[in-house]
Amino acid sequence: AQSVTQLGSHVSVSEGALVLLRCNYSSSVPPYLFWYVQYPNQGLQLLLKYTSAATLVKGINGFEAEFKKSETSFHLTKPSAHMSDAAEYFCAVSDGANDMRFGAGTRLTVKP
Amino acid sequence: GAVVSQHPSRVICKSGTSVKIECRSLDFQATTMFWYRQFPKQSLMLMATSNEGSKATYEQGVEKDKFLINHASLTLSTLTVTSAHPEDSSFYICSARGLAGGINTQYFGPGTRLTVL
Helix, strand or coil, X not given: CCEEEEEXXXXXXECCCCEEEEXXXXXXXXXXXXXXXXCCCCCEEEXXXXXXXXXXXXXXXXXXXXXXXXXCEEEEXXXXXXXXXXXXXXXXXXCXXXXXXXXXXXXXXXXX | CCCXXXXXXXXXXXXXXXXXXXXXXXXXXXXXXXXXXXXXXXXEEEEEEEECCCCCEECCCCCCCCEEEEEEECCEEEEEECCCCHXXXXXXXXXXXXXXXXXXEEEECCCEEEEEC
8 A cells, every 4th residue: 555644734934045845655665746826716737746756756846755764764855945836735655557556645834 | 739728727616515526637638647636734635536538536535426527528527515614715727637748647637726614
């Protein structure tokens, strides 16, 4: 069985500050890992995905995530937060053959 | 990138009526589609997985007779909420799985907001 745990249901940062959203996974097979962003009343947009190639994955909007097998983590970071980054972020895990399992989500608030 | 559409984006209906939501993969063939529901400020909960041409597989606790899923083609799946009640009000999101860079990736639709009065 696969699962992800997102630490912190709500993260608040100042504009221009570092964004760090935490995700830990559990998987019995090599995982595929994803980060999605959801704006209010909208579907999910793929930010980036890890598919067993490079451990540091760069995504859209300046986000990146690093796969650390030893820590079973896939934390999402962005060096400098922008007001438009305020949204709900979901980490997800898949074995590539079955459906994705989502974390509970982290709401990012960006203060001016 | 791959695009998944949903129709309608928003629907309001009376209690006891049925509502159909369509999910289409616009530029790729999706052998597998997924239906999720999301309550306010909560994560996505998988309702069912549908493979083209076969019966959907429902998650535990999801009533298959209430949430009818049809996956008649590689680009279209429908979810019908039968005899809707206010507790069925939710945000329904479909997802279609297709190949991207050789890796199966799920692409999500924009969601359908269902309100049952």
